[in-house]
Amino acid sequence: MGNTNEMLVEFEAIGENESLARIVVAAFVSKVNPTLEELGDIKVAVSEAVTNAIIHGYEGNGGTIQMRIALDGHKLTIVITDKGKGIPDVEKAMEPLFTTKPEEERSGMGFSFMEAFTNELMVESKPGEGTRITMVKMMGEQDGSDN
Amino acid sequence: MNDELKLEQDWLWIPLPAEIDHFQVEQIRQKIKEKMQEAYVKYIVFDFQNTNLMDSSGIGLIAGRYRELAVRGGQVYVSNVSDNMKKVLSFSGLYRIVTPWEQVVVDEATEMELKE
Secondary structure, X not given: OOOEEEEEEEEEOOOHHXXXXXXXXXXXXXXXXXXXXHHHHHHXXXXXXXXXXXXXXXXXXXXXXXXXXXXXXXXXXXXXXXXXXXXXXXXXXXOOOOOOOHHHOOOOOHHHXXXXXXXXXXXXXXXXXXXXXXXXXXXXXXXXXXX | OOOOOEEEOOEEEEEOOOEEOHHHHHXXXXXXHHHHHHOOOOEEEEEOOXXXXXXXXXXXXXXXXXXXXXOOOOEEEEEOOOHHHHHHHHHHOHHHOEEEHHHHHHHHHXXXXXXX
């Protein structure tokens, strides 16, 4: 099944666009008949990555978020990039419950959620340049039909 | 859909939206804050009846309310949690600090049966 597809979207780093990003991804993968659980998982993971760009990357001051979505058979790859302030210590940021903003009631579980609800997670960041989050998830494998 | 928060004595009932993300959480938090200024709230029920998605910002919201109520001897309950939502609540460890509302109802019924 050499079925591939790809799309690239850019949107403003504002809260309303968290749901927009989820809807775009859900529509894009509908072709491979994902289960409701897979769909729920990927929507949560996208939500976390976009929120991260809005709150931490741009610190609520706005900017542009780029989302690249690619489907190779049942393998979904999502790359979410911001040109915000970046993460000084990625390893630390990815520790469960670590948060730089406790006063805002952040749970510190954003990266844990991304990791738990996808098959692969990669975070690359340079302070002052931005952050790129890559997530891979297998979608619709249980579905017998040949897409 | 009625998404109005309901206040009854020291109980606050909070119907949650279909999708709980950081954007929604900011608005719900504000509504809760207003209600909690109206009355001395000790118990909160988060109703997930209409909810099919919650990310970690929802966890922050619930844990934050727990901290607020715990110091005054109160409690946080979650109601109508679907299997999908259960996954998120379990993974986050939230069940250590909140009680499923349905469990409370069952326990009370059992207690009454035992008395009879």
